[in-house]
Each structure stands twice: as structure tokens, then as C-alpha cells.
Amino acid sequence: xPMRRFDLSLYLVxxxxxxxxxxxxxxxxxxxGVTLVQLRDKSAPHAVVAEFARRLKARLDEHRVPLIxxxxxxxxxxxxAAGVHIGTRDMTPAEARQMLGPNAIIGVSVSEAAHLxxxxxxxxxxxxxxxxxxxxxxxxxxxxxxxxxxxxxxAAARLPAVAIGGLTAQDAPxxxxxxxxxxxxxxxxxxxxxxxxxxxxxxxxxxxxxxxxVARPAAE
Numbered sequence: 001x002p003m004r005r006f007d008l009s010l011y012l013v014x015x016x017x018x019x020x021x022x023x024x025x026x027x028x029x030x031x032x033g034v035t036l037v038q039l040r041d042k043s044a045p046h047a048v049v050a051e052f053a054r055r056l057k058a059r060l061d062e063h064r065v066p067l068i069x070x071x072x073x074x075x076x077x078x079x080x081a082a083g084v085h086i087g088t089r090d091m092t093p094a095e096a097r098q099m100l101g102p103n104a105i106i107g108v109s110v111s112e113a114a115h116l117x118x119x120x121x122x123x124x125x126x127x128x129x130x131x132x133x134x135x136x137x138x139x140x141x142x143x144x145x146x147x148x149x150x151x152x153x154x155a156a157a158r159l160p161a162v163a164i165g166g167l168t169a170q171d172a173p174x175x176x177x178x179x180x181x182x183x184x185x186x187x188x189x190x191x192x193x194x195x196x197x198x199x200x201x202x203x204x205x206x207x208x209x210x211x212x213x214v215a216r217p218a219a220e
Contacts, residue, residue, distance in 0.1 A: 006066055006082070006105050007035035008126060008162040008182030010203050013070075015190055017041045017052045025195040026056060030063045032199025034189070035182070038085050038107075040070035054079045066105060073099050083107070085128060088115050093123035111142040113156055121159055128184060129153045131165025132175070135187070147174040154179035169205035176209040 012034045014022060018041075026037055037060060039053050049072055057067045057079060066082035069075055073096050076084045083105030084096055093106050100106070108119060110127045131144050144165060145153070154161045163175045164184035175183055183206055192198035 006125070008160060008180075008184075009033075009035045009206055010199060011036045011038065011128075011162050011164075011182050011184040012189055012199070013038045013040050013164070013184055013186045015040075015186055017044055017049065022190075023052070023056055023059070025190055027059050027063075028194075028196040029189050029199040030060065030065050032189075032196040033203030034065065034199050036066055036068065038068040038070055038184075040085075042071075046072065046075055050075045050078055053081060057081060068105060068107065076100060076104075083125070085109070088118060093119045097123045107162075110153055110157065111145065113153065116153075116157055124159060126160040126162060126181075127153075127157045128164050129157070129161050129180065130163055130184075132163050132171065133166030135166040147178050150175065150180060151178035169202050172202070172205040172209040176206065182206070 010033050012026065012029050014026060039056065041049055053067065053069060053075060060067050068083050068085050069081050070085050071090050073084050073091055077100055083100065085107040086093065086096060087109045093108055096106050097104065105125050106123065107126045107128055108124050110116060110129050129150055131142065132146060132150055133144050150163055161180045162182040162184045163180040167175065167183050167185050168188050172183060183202060185202065188202060189195050189198045
């Protein structure tokens with residue numbers, strides 16, 4: 001059986017790769033406790049993404065943190081990334097698995113129960129569920145599902161899940177109680193001004209939530 005080891009606890013999704021300082025901010029965030037990085041840039045050419053991803057991967061490898069590419073399956077294969085994250089309107093998980101092989105980490109975006117019927121769970125390693133709240137980093141996002149919706153989808157998915165969408169450290173207890181295995185964030189780290197400290201606060205909040213007594217939202 002393939003060994004696809006990864007930790008969803010604090011999952012960083014990048015903003016545009018052309019932003020000055022992004023690479024250093026990502027590494028600072030890893031020092032602060034980020035466990036998985038997704039490189040997401042919808043507009044940059046493949047060649048630009050590949051160059052940046054190859055450089056970032058080399059630095060992340062030093063910290064043993066996997067690099068996931070958003071949608072860019074061909075680029076992921078080219079640079080030897082750990083895997084990909086794909087949306088409901090992109091290449092299917094089965095196609096991505098065929099291209100990247102049995103050891104790749106493959107994640108899928110889910111915002112409603114119907115999305116779970118579009119793929120074979122055997123082809124998927126985790127689901128990204130959200131948006132939990134409104135977020136400015138993805139203006140065309142689906143309707144926010146809140147903690148209750150997150151709990152319903154975590155229960156229905158029967159796969160490891162990471163919550164996404166406008167999350168901050170204050171959301172950690174509710175997200176953990178809903179059944180997710182981690183927080184996925186963009187602005188909460190990259191717009192903070194100190195990526196390392198922001199990541200440290202989020203990671204601490206996630207770990208402290210493990211011993212909290214927040215009631216799990218109803219999944220029915």
C-alpha cells in the first residue's frame with residue numbers, strides 16, 4: 001500500500017507567486033508550525049509557476065514539509081511535488097492519480113454534499129471543506145457553510161478533512177469539534193506582517209483546541 005504521509009494541522013495556501021517576499025514568508029510560516037503548503041496561483045503561466053515551485057520545494061524539503069500544487073497537475077509531475085489539490089470542475093482525482101502515481105497526495109475541494117459523489121474516495125487522500133466563512137482571497141467562492149455545515153460534510157466525507165475560508169485562530173476549537181483535521185489559511189498568515197508568529201499562534205490554537213470542551217456541531 002502506498003505511504004502518503006501528511007499532516008493537515010496547519011495548511012498554508014499561498015497567494016499570487018509574483019508578490020514580493022512570498023517565498024520567504026512561506027518558509028517563515030513553516031518555522032512557525034505550518035505542516036503542509038499549497039501553491040495556488042490561477043493566472044501565472046505554467047513556466048513561471050514551475051520555476052517558483054521548484055525553488056520553493058527545495059527549501060520546503062529541508063523542513064520536510066510537502067508542497068502541493070493547486071490544479072497544476074502537469075507542473076506537479078514535472079517538479080516532483082508531493083501532490084495536487086483540485087477543484088470540482090478540474091481534472092478528476094482518478095486522472096490526477098493516473099498522472100502522478102500511487103504515492104501522490106491528492107486533495108479535492110468540497111463545498112456541498114453533492115461534490116462527494118463526483119469522485120471515488122479511493123483516489124483521494126483528503127478533502128478541503130469550505131468556505132466556512134466569507135473570504136476575500138477567493139471572491140467567487142461558494143456560500144459559506146459555517147461550523148454546522150462543516151460538521152455535516154466532515155461526517156459525510158469519511159476522509160481526512162481540512163477546513164478553509166476566512167479562518168483565524170479563534171476558529172480552531174469549532175473547526176476541530178466539527179471533525180476536521182486541520183485549518184487551511186491564506187490571509188491569517190500571509191497578510192499578518194509576521195508570517196512566523198502568525199503561524200505559531202494558529203498552531204498553538206489548534207493544539208490547545210484538542211483539550212478544549214467545545215461541543216461538536218450537529219452533523220445531522
